[in-house]
Amino acid sequence: MELLDASSGCAADFGGYSAPSSLFDLFQTPFPAATVQLDLPMSSPAAGESSEVVNNPTTPNSSISSSSNEGGNSKKSSKDGKNRLKEEGEDGGEEEEEQDEEKNTNNSSKLKAKKTKGQKRQREPRFAFMTKSEVDHLDDGYRWRKYGQKAVKNSPYPRSYYRCTSAGCGVKKRVERSSDDTSIVVTTYEGQHTHPSPITPRSGGSLLSGGGIGHLFADPAFRDHHQSVLPLHHHYNQQHHHQQQQQQLQNAYMYNSAPSLNITTTTTTSATSAASFLRDNGLLQDMVTCQMMGKVVEPKEEEEEQRF
């Protein structure tokens, strides 16, 4: 129950924070102590109501099934006794070194956990939001590298961990599907990008590249919908809806994520277009409705009152 702490992937509270114009900005803007609210550019009609955030819809519980990690095998052999000494000495080692000394007392030195030991690991501000989508990993314009996946306690769905691939940028992202409503994907960002542009170097011309959700949020039309946020457990009979719009969904994915599709369509790079597209196809409110859940603030002090 710990409120909606980080662990549940969302916590939050939007309330008085003037949010940046897009998610991208969000990540680069230090979060104010308490609340967050959407206040997008261009007149912010949203300012007021956006605060009503459905906090923690992702109530974890119910069905279980740890093992979402299917196939695993045939690997370990070579790494058994592994003492992964990673000499990492090179660049970043400083602070770690000191601490390593301590822990290395027993040489195990899996420096991995490094940098923690002595002090409590300082967590970066986190920000979580939910997206109704069948695709787990939303393309937000940045390039991410998956570095882990874990089965989530009370959910049949695994949680994936991503790290921004830009050098020096330590932003992390966690993606998991709500066990309550499997159509909802909870994405949690941690840290701020150190690089200015979210433009994807590689997928250059792709629709996805410049048109992440950040842009969607910047789009007035999108915001319109966003403001009248749909309750998470909302109206539509989704199944029916899905069937009806199978095709459209596919299209939506193009915008939404699914890098693998690599739709290199260069035509629609503007958020507006993307949003329009979705809108026109009646997908915006169902498929791509994002609900800002707020940011997860660091433990201790803030944590609790943060929520409303």
Place this chain on the structure above:
DNA sequence: CGTTTTTGACCTGCGC
């Protein structure tokens, strides 16, 4: 061949 994903092991924090 460089980059990304997969995945089991390991580490840390926390509750009991």
Place this chain on the structure above:
DNA sequence: GCGCAGGTCAAAAACG
């Protein structure tokens, strides 16, 4: 202290 859950590492595999 122990066990659990979350988070991270890194070798190997997969991919482009």
